[in-house]
Amino acid sequence: MNGAEHIESMLRRRGLRVTPQRLAIMQFLHGNTDHPTADDIYQAAKQKHPSISLNTVYKTLEAFEEADLVWRFAVGQKQKFHYDPNTTPHPHVTCIRCGNVDDVTGKAGDLKDAARSLAKDDGYEVLRVEVNIIALCPDCRSG
Numbered sequence: 001m002n003g004a005e006h007i008e009s010m011l012r013r014r015g016l017r018v019t020p021q022r023l024a025i026m027q028f029l030h031g032n033t034d035h036p037t038a039d040d041i042y043q044a045a046k047q048k049h050p051s052i053s054l055n056t057v058y059k060t061l062e063a064f065e066e067a068d069l070v071w072r073f074a075v076g077q078k079q080k081f082h083y084d085p086n087t088t089p090h091p092h093v094t095c096i097r098c099g100n101v102d103d104v105t106g107k108a109g110d111l112k113d114a115a116r117s118l119a120k121d122d123g124y125e126v127l128r129v130e131v132n133i134i135a136l137c138p139d140c141r142s143g
C-alpha cells in the first residue's frame, strides 16, 4: 500500500468522503510532529491544489477533528489553534517567545496513567487530555 492509499483507507474507515483536498491535507498532517496551524496547513495544501481556499481547509480540519483524526488545541499568547495528528494523550511544551510547540516525550506514559486512574478510580469518562507546558526553547534561550 502506498502512502496515498493508506491515507485514503484511513479516511474511509472513519466514514469520511475522500476528496483530493482532504487527501492532500491528511498527507501533510499524517506523522507530522510540527503542530501546524490552519495557516501552515493551508500553505502546504496550496502547493498541491493552488485553488484551495482557507475555508475548505478549515472545514476539512473540522471534519478530521470530528472523526478524531486530529486534535486541535490553542496555545501561546495569541491562542492560535494548532493541529496534531497524534491523538494519543501526550503533553506539549510551548515556547513563550517563538511559539514553537513540541511534544513532551518520555513522560507521555504518565498522562495515560492519569487518564486511566481517573476513569477507573474516580468514575470520570476522560474525553481527551490537554497539558501544555510554557517554556523558553533552547534556541530562544541562547538567542
Ligand SMILES: [Zn+2]
Binding pocket: 095, 096, 097, 098, 099, 100, 136, 137, 138, 139, 140, 141
Ligand atoms: Zn523559542
Ligand SMILES: [Zn+2]
Binding pocket: 035, 084, 086, 090, 091, 092, 102, 103
Ligand atoms: Zn503533539
